[in-house]
Amino acid sequence: MATISVPDRPTRARGIQFAPPVRLIGIGLLVPLLGLAAWTVGARQGWVPPQILPAPQVVWDTFLELWQSGDLLANTLISLQRVLFGFAAGASLGLLLGTAMGLSRPFEAYASVLFTSLAQVPALGWIPLAMLLVGIGESLKLIIVAVGTLVPVAWNTRAGIRAVPSGWFEAASLWRYSRAQVVWHIVLPATVPQIFVGLRYGLGHAWLALVVVELLASSEGLGYLLVWGRQMFQLDVVIATMAVIGAIGFALDAALAAIERRLQRWQVASP
Amino acid sequence: ARAEDLTVRIGYASIGAGNRPFVGGTLAATAHAAHYVEDELKSDPGVKIEWFFFAGAGPAVNEAFANNQLDIALQGDLPSVIGRANGLRTKILLASGVNTPIYLAVPPDSDIKTVADLKGRRVALYRGTNLQLAFDKVLASKGLAERDLKIVNMDAATADAALASHDVDAAVGANELFELQKNGIAKIVYSTKGDDPAFGRNSALIAAASFEEAHPEIVQKIVTAFVRAALWSSDEANRDALFELWAKSGYPADSFRADFEGQPLKFRNSPLIDPFIVHQYEVQTQQARAYKLLRKDVDLTGWFEPKYAETALRQLGLEHRWTARDANGHDLGS
């Protein structure tokens, strides 16, 4: 599945660009504001039927209502808890597996065929099987989230280790580093950027997998709230929930990015 | 009439086993499986009929109406009310599937014997469908409410699997549960059959108002076709043939046989929009509001449009084939 990795870090814009460089702070707000205005006017003028697109005011009221009733918070906490546990489990396993495959050629020779084959089945594909095996309880959610996390983390860890320049290993062997010293002082720091790429992917996948299982089989959580809104034909609930899902995804990603920046101070200033 | 090219899109808020495009249990299912509508429209070669079946049941039908992708659909009472509450412009043309019972199934070794035993247990229920309101009423009659149970929201197929894997302690559903009972995966411990008639659920044929206004003559033909299907489906002589026809849905004829056990065919295959049905929809609306499934009051005035059904009955000379009932379910006499 996620057999390639993309460093999804912002890079500085360089080079000659077509338009003269503009530095308009806050211009990014223009589009959402215009969109919101169009949405408001459109809803008020009845350009789109409310069951297709409820007015922003309605969505906001629904959001407040869900918040005040505690439904939103309760469901959010449940989802967060699931995603964090599942992610923790999947990421640890993925790191372990990726490290083992990266460091040991024989292990990789044994494991890679099975791993690559299983990695081809998206998290979603595992749901029916997992349902048959463990039912629809909490363990299902954990397993699916963990599976979604595991693959990109393992893959990137392995690739990261493989990409460590052999020159550093040579330097280490000159200074008679032990195997443990090589792993701890060279492999680990050299692989941190790639591991983080994997972790950020993993977290994205975890969040996605969670929404999927909750859509399919749950009576709580944000995914369930979406389904409920859909069944009750209340798109305002759906949109309010999507906003929460987006905000949490944003926050989780930003948190990992912040940790990454801290761990990689040595890299930030590089051109 | 000028033969204009028109495709009439008819939806059905259910789907067969394994997503087969066949269903059972209502006169609309008969109309589909035995091509009543297509036959009725033979004289209009420009008109095509397209059927859609929705695993997502009533909620999915609402989405399709909102998208202008359906002209006519069979849909349960609660989703129709939800659709109307959210501004869908529809007309109810004909009853199809009235007094449909709901069942409660539990694993064979379960200690649940009655509805009252459900307190605190995990129960599979597809929310937003007409099962939900019917079940809520049953619960209320035993002094319970949804929050006293742990309701797990899932569609029928998922619920069957969950029951089999003991992921839920009970499942609320329709006749497909008989199949599980036969396979020894579940046993049915409760049915609304024989209980308060108000507990049953109802569904109806509804049309997009815009379609009804634009093509009254086509609507008339379609309704007439459905009435013909109702006639055949209500004939006790056809009992076995009817269940066999419905078995195209992948649910065995025996399930339908058990489902209809002890009830005359015409009791559930009546197309009449009588005071009982209208009242049932009113009750559903009030209860849905009370259970907070609706966020504002819904006005049902003008929603029912019985004139097509009446015309059809008159044309076919069937004014007295089915017995109309008053709001309380008593026969109005003929």
Added chain:
Amino acid sequence: MVATAGSLEMRSVTKRYSVDGSPLVALDDVSLAVEPGEFLAIVGASGCGKSTILRLFAGLDAKHDGAVLHDGAPIVGPSLQRGLVFQEPRLFPWLPVERNVLAALRNSHLDAHARRSAVRDHIALVGLQGFERAYPHQLSGGMAQRVAIARGLVNRPDVLLLDEPLGALDALTRAHLQDELQRIWVRERTTMVLVTHDVDEAVYLADRVVVMSPRPGRIRDIVPVTLPRPRDRGDEALLRLRAHLLRTLAGTPQHAGLALHRAA
């Protein structure tokens, strides 16, 4: 031959690489002995096998024909007694300068205090005081190479192998570090093997200069430099030696033009 501390020897060494499946002879039957405490320079065209010789002495590559010995014993792997400064800096980008130097001492016998002062001294040696906390990406190429030299020296090995360590430096720093190398060598009597492109540098520093020719890598000539130290860069004898070496190099197939140009 009696082994003495810091002697190196190669006996009939042939080293082959395979490039895209076809074999490439990097060293062809090379024999070379380095006396303990000797300063040996190696010059030769690009690709003639200079780095390969250093790698074999360092113990980084065990697959070869012939014998490679350190104090008479076969070299089977790296040792802290043989330091190597690579052709490229190979710094760890995640460590600041001082910790990059410290990384070479991880398995040394010095205590923490001695390590710290060794690191400090060697950073000063290469003129990088004030840059202890800088990360590699904040250094110029020349500065990075100086860190690498400090890292190679800090262990104070018996044998120091230097692969064009001064190539990236500007002339001033280069002259300064040449003198420093010579000072260290005089003081510690370390055996040094220096690979360089710069004939001036070779004759200024070395006891003997090995001239190699490429494809296959062979030793073409070994030129002793018997001038006393400290040497004067302008010394007539040195200039004559330089001219001689350039002529020898020019004789190698790849460098027919070099002598003409340089000697002009």
Added chain:
Amino acid sequence: MVATAGSLEMRSVTKRYSVDGSPLVALDDVSLAVEPGEFLAIVGASGCGKSTILRLFAGLDAKHDGAVLHDGAPIVGPSLQRGLVFQEPRLFPWLPVERNVLAALRNSHLDAHARRSAVRDHIALVGLQGFERAYPHQLSGGMAQRVAIARGLVNRPDVLLLDEPLGALDALTRAHLQDELQRIWVRERTTMVLVTHDVDEAVYLADRVVVMSPRPGRIRDIVPVTLPRPRDRGDEALLRLRAHLLRTLAGTPQHAGLALHRAA
């Protein structure tokens, strides 16, 4: 002053960069006139602003004080009449050698046939026949630089600006290309401005050698080389000029050691 084809001029040009927020004066009040058809060399320590001068002449950088003129007209942007060979090859990695050279002709007035033969000739000129289909990553640094030179020459501009084009080459190829440059210059009377680190190269090729000093970038001296061509690399007068230039360079603050070393 009457404008003649191929003249360049800088009048009181000051160029500032900002480095990490603080200003850096790359060129400080520099005035310099290049006659049409002249061969001008610029030497100076690293960072003294040599590349900056070429970039301003090329029209790559319009933000500066003072005037930069080509044939008397202000330079506002690049022109096909002024070619520049960058300090690094800057090849397009996705194009094979011949198409890299052809890329320079995209907006030329030649027809397809003339383009093909121009490309072929210039690849031969830099000695890369047989490598037409090779991708840049398959070339050594020196070969890549030769492709860049071919690309700079193929347009046959009135003015050719060369930023250390021969730095990465081995001595033989270097001498060959110096002679080729000279041949082209003699034949086409192109105005050439050559930046180099190599004083030998400067005196061998140029009509005048500009010596610059860094921080801030200024012209320290302009040394005319009046020797007739073809010149002999071993000529006594050339060697005297070389020694003079090295002394001048040595006087610049950054190069106190260079002269010592080089002149030795």
Added chain:
Amino acid sequence: MTATRQRRLDWRGLVPVVVLLAAWEAISRSGLTDTRIVPPLEGLVGLLGTEVAEKSLLGNLAASIVRDLSGFALGASLGVVGGILLGLSPLASALLRPSFDVFRQIALFAWIPLIAMWFGIGEASKIVFVALAAFTPTLINTVEGTRSASATLVEVGALLRYRRSQMLLAIYLPAALPSILTGVHLALIQSWLATIGAEYFMTAGPGIGTLIIEGRDRFQMGQTVLGMILIGAVGFLLNRIARAAENRLLRWRTA
């Protein structure tokens, strides 16, 4: 080793696979479990035969793949065009990028209700959903690639008096190509996931997703496993094709 080139198959890789299959077979024959939950392996082969022969498995597979590729083509091409726009125009980037960055954090499947609502019950919804899945990674990587087109090469273009269109075609696009292809590759993976997802959550139609749902509903693990294997196999194949295309288009990068 980045596993780019298929080398001689290492037999060691087959060991765990064989062990797993053997364990499966042993469990299914031990009689300890219901054969509906752990069906014997030969049953799977038989099932494959019946599904192909009687239930148009191939038709379903084809329907899924067509759906996947249509959505992918739509999403990826929009992503590339949008990415170039955002990458080259600071104004467009300032205007649109923040909104995009917020929107892309909404987990893909959370869009299903809205998309179903807006695009209805037909194929359109599914294709829009698949396109959305393909759009995001393509756009991000295209922007990245266009932005990081080396300034030094852009200067060469300026020097050679390239017009805007020449700059775009001869410099920005090829420079961004590795990045774009990475994005397209990711998009291919994501679209396949989304295709299966669309078949799960939107109105039934032909498609391979239906097979595993049916297996679950009917409690036929064999069918579910068969479906998973097919999904995995198609994913694997798409991946291989993408990688081969990448290697071909980027020959200039590797020796």
